[in-house]
Amino acid sequence: MLYFDCDYSNGMHPAILKRLTETNDEYAGTYGNDKYSDSAKQRIREACGDPDADIFFLIGGTQANAVALDAMLKPWQGVVCAPTGHINVYEAGAVEFTGHKIIVLPSHVDGKIRPDELHILLQAAEEADNKEHMVIPAIVYITIPTEFGTIYSSQEVKVIHEVCKQHNCKLFVDGARLGYALGADGNDITLKFLAEHCDCFYIGGTKVGAIFGEAVVFPHNSAPEHFFAFIKQHGILYAKGRFTGLQFDTLFTDGLYESIGRHADALARQLVNLFVKYGVGEPVVKSPTNQQFVILSHDVMKKLSENVVFEKWGTYDAGHKICRFVTSWSTTQQDIDELEQILKSM
């Protein structure tokens, strides 16, 4: 069976397992007060070109979104995002659970938000006669890559950031799969760029080779007051924090993090090209990252499912579904070659 359903159904990257094994017998401080966490933070700060970045390690993406937004938002403020944004769809209402409203922008097939539409929404909020009866938008949430694997150019982020600043909003970047953007063909966004152009972002580990872990970055000492207490109160403070630190220390040694992204992205490009080459399916949107969304007929889906595991993402039309194919650090050239044999014969 070939597995292209998920980038977290595999284990951890061997380099991480190696260090886990090497350091397991050591004594270390708890809750992230340990030398591995310190070193990881230092490496991330260097990668971000921001010696003053505040960095916190968490376990997963939903909790990173929920706790950071909760701590950054005042009770009367809300967060703006695409209707397809992860926080709006796949987090079981975790943001609303903390009492905050999500305000949605118009929908686009590439999953990105548009600066002009953002400007209209924020301006209308500012000019509303009854604005003291309304939730005040205060953070704009984007994902890089988006839910559909697409990426923003640095120019696009800059413009969004300008709109945010113009309306006293902060920019939050969900980077649960950030490595796959950093490694993408045509990408010109860097960690340094993010540290300059957003107010909070996180570097996803869980979906990029770690056993778990997300590194939340507040550039330039901008962590919300008492952020540690928010983490504890949300129930997401990890006791043996050394292991999250150790993983990010490894991911940020010798460029491992980006190289995982490049590896998976390259194989994903091959993958989608094979679908096109053999006339099996067309991508619903051009994605340069490790997630490919391909339109497949019901017949093709059925046949392909005999040998390949992938995810049905949604309905395209009466006869077709949008299917998701995902690569990861553990995907190999051989997997792609085997897929080619299967597609060729369909």
Place this chain on the structure above:
Amino acid sequence: MLYFDCDYSNGMHPAILKRLTETNDEYAGTYGNDKYSDSAKQRIREACGDPDADIFFLIGGTQANAVALDAMLKPWQGVVCAPTGHINVYEAGAVEFTGHKIIVLPSHVDGKIRPDELHILLQAAEEADNKEHMVIPAIVYITIPTEFGTIYSSQEVKVIHEVCKQHNCKLFVDGARLGYALGADGNDITLKFLAEHCDCFYIGGTKVGAIFGEAVVFPHNSAPEHFFAFIKQHGILYAKGRFTGLQFDTLFTDGLYESIGRHADALARQLVNLFVKYGVGEPVVKSPTNQQFVILSHDVMKKLSENVVFEKWGTYDAGHKICRFVTSWSTTQQDIDELEQILKSM
């Protein structure tokens, strides 16, 4: 000055003041355990043709929405509404404050939701592969009249209710201005109808002649378990509940509630017709109730403002705004006649 800005900038209806005065010296039970509350409930049950309706009196509309939805929703469930729904726009995130997500349908100029769009949304939610990661829609919220003064026909509500039942959703009707729907030309919705076709609705008093008060109705003994505790916990239990009871007892004596609606609606129809007759402005949508939304040029707005108070509701285009004119129990034929003189001369 002529006031058409609001239906709660006036005092209470004289019939209510009269009974307040008559009964003020009496001793009564607290928190709604009193004979006036009992009598009011009885009258409402009769008006609803539902002897088993559970009825709770609250102070205002936002709290009625927030507490009823909070009590009716399980933590993993959300409420569906029009993007223009009051809970989604003008309640400062009160629903999200209690931890629940609002899921929005497509937008329409008349403020109504469409059964087919509702069906698509609810069906997609049911069929989603990842639905355990998603908020489950469980209540559909509509307002009668809508934010734009329009009303649903009984047939429209029936179809919406059918879609709800088909998808295990409940139907909630925000009736903060319900009296103006009941009194509207062409309306065929009654309290009896609502008691049969929705799971919770409330009868607004604050905007329909009361000093304050909303009557929340759960038809056929369907009040959520421990609803009283929810009211207390939300901080909205009123100590001298006799006075809310007394007001609804008065509003539901001799048909006062509906007659307030009819009076204001009739004057509102005259009002909007005058705008059209004198070519001053066109309604943005046909409203048979006490709120009229008229498109006015900036010049007209400025001149009219010298003698008339009304609300700027939103932008129509570069040169025009949508303006809201509202009538109430206290609006008189003379107010309309004076407005005619002003419009005639513009």
Place this chain on the structure above:
Amino acid sequence: MLYFDCDYSNGMHPAILKRLTETNDEYAGTYGNDKYSDSAKQRIREACGDPDADIFFLIGGTQANAVALDAMLKPWQGVVCAPTGHINVYEAGAVEFTGHKIIVLPSHVDGKIRPDELHILLQAAEEADNKEHMVIPAIVYITIPTEFGTIYSSQEVKVIHEVCKQHNCKLFVDGARLGYALGADGNDITLKFLAEHCDCFYIGGTKVGAIFGEAVVFPHNSAPEHFFAFIKQHGILYAKGRFTGLQFDTLFTDGLYESIGRHADALARQLVNLFVKYGVGEPVVKSPTNQQFVILSHDVMKKLSENVVFEKWGTYDAGHKICRFVTSWSTTQQDIDELEQILKSM
């Protein structure tokens, strides 16, 4: 029947009804933007000797506690109070509903907190090794009068306030029955004193002659940021705010507020003295205000209940209960005289 069960089972003070009647036909701004609210705020500011006090009118006590504490507390902070404090016992968890912890001090029969015990608790919190895992006490909540009708001297409040300041805590005074403290024999606390020695207090109207209403005072322009939005989000913004304003305008005209307190307190002193005089029962604690807690045997309770309505408050011992007798603006000398006849004959 003689009613001593409650100070809000009566109607509103005649002076309030009179002004309600006089002004009912007027047009007024909504949500507290009206001349009566402005005038009431001005009168309260004068009574407090604080021209810069921020004042907000709400409907009831539980909501005043919940919204003010919620707005004053950061998410990681908690509120300290006596175990018998109203927020800890009789508000159905309204404070916790907003996400905040209540931290309890040792219990005392007079319902008061002790500065030395407060100091110990706050110091321990400051010195705790794991304090980043703990809720940080940030507000101290007291009630004046207490749940048992007792009052703090100004000296006691000063010392508590000093302890608060020493530990970076704020002092919050629940004044749901404040009028009965201001009118009490031996009381030396004034509104001017409170405006200097606490960070927030409210002046209760619901239990002191109003139809509803509490005036929340943040001395010296210290209202929490966006407090209006908190009020709206809690669902407790009152549309026809003019009526709350009007009531406080009346209560603060010609000293009505304090005179209501003095009247009820004087009758309550007579009442408790009669119980002692006729050997029917002893007060459980000396209360100079309108609430008297008397220890009655089961037999006495039963017999008294034939002619008098009062509340069973709690168990004293196997044969006795603590019973509450309450006076109000509507209690008369004749009520007390009739009670004497009853007690005399027992």
Place this chain on the structure above:
Amino acid sequence: MLYFDCDYSNGMHPAILKRLTETNDEYAGTYGNDKYSDSAKQRIREACGDPDADIFFLIGGTQANAVALDAMLKPWQGVVCAPTGHINVYEAGAVEFTGHKIIVLPSHVDGKIRPDELHILLQAAEEADNKEHMVIPAIVYITIPTEFGTIYSSQEVKVIHEVCKQHNCKLFVDGARLGYALGADGNDITLKFLAEHCDCFYIGGTKVGAIFGEAVVFPHNSAPEHFFAFIKQHGILYAKGRFTGLQFDTLFTDGLYESIGRHADALARQLVNLFVKYGVGEPVVKSPTNQQFVILSHDVMKKLSENVVFEKWGTYDAGHKICRFVTSWSTTQQDIDELEQILKSM
């Protein structure tokens, strides 16, 4: 340096690391839908003698407490515990963050609750005249071992459970360190016993040899409705759930879980006996588990700190502090022998 400060400052047990390494290259389902999680659940069900137990794996103790209590409690209900209970002191208000009140019992030096005091509290709650204004106690929370390392006998738990049932309360057992109770000298509580005598308990892994992980057990198919959604909404659903499953599968193979407890407990007994033997300090309470609380003078503390790491827990008197010494799977006989040399020479 000798480390006795913490049972989670060490790495994972070698048996866990071994299996992590062996299985890392495998593909597996996500979010706990994998064969290791299935197997672990099966083993735990067997250990509990409850083939129908619902089992959920989480990352840490605070989140296990918060999410299980949140899901088990209705909005109007609260949880009762000792004032020293972990949820009441060291979880930064995580329970209140989800909207629920913690109701505290009287304090005892052994950290246990007393059935008679529990009965009094629950009965008073049931009999209160104003109980609809009060939070209703619905769960009793205990920890095994307690915060002070003590354990309940099975008889004690039975009686507490009886009191709970008598008052319609559920019993919740926080087992973050449960292994150390199971392995303790004199302990007669088993997993089978817990599955019969409480409504929810969890088996702590983080502090008992795992890299992370807690297994929440709802005996006899009693998991709260939609518990998975609660987990997701709290932000604590772990993507690569196979690794939690794998750890518990290992801990419940060949009795590893209990043997870790026995090992650490035996060394802890030696440890505390050495303090007594050499007159260095006395235990503040008799603990048969891996945490020992010893009263040390300031001088002793200072000198001991030169070679031994331990935690200052609290003040005993002006000249002494209570200090905590903790053993774990990684503590060795050699550690104890070295400690003896140090204590001997003091």
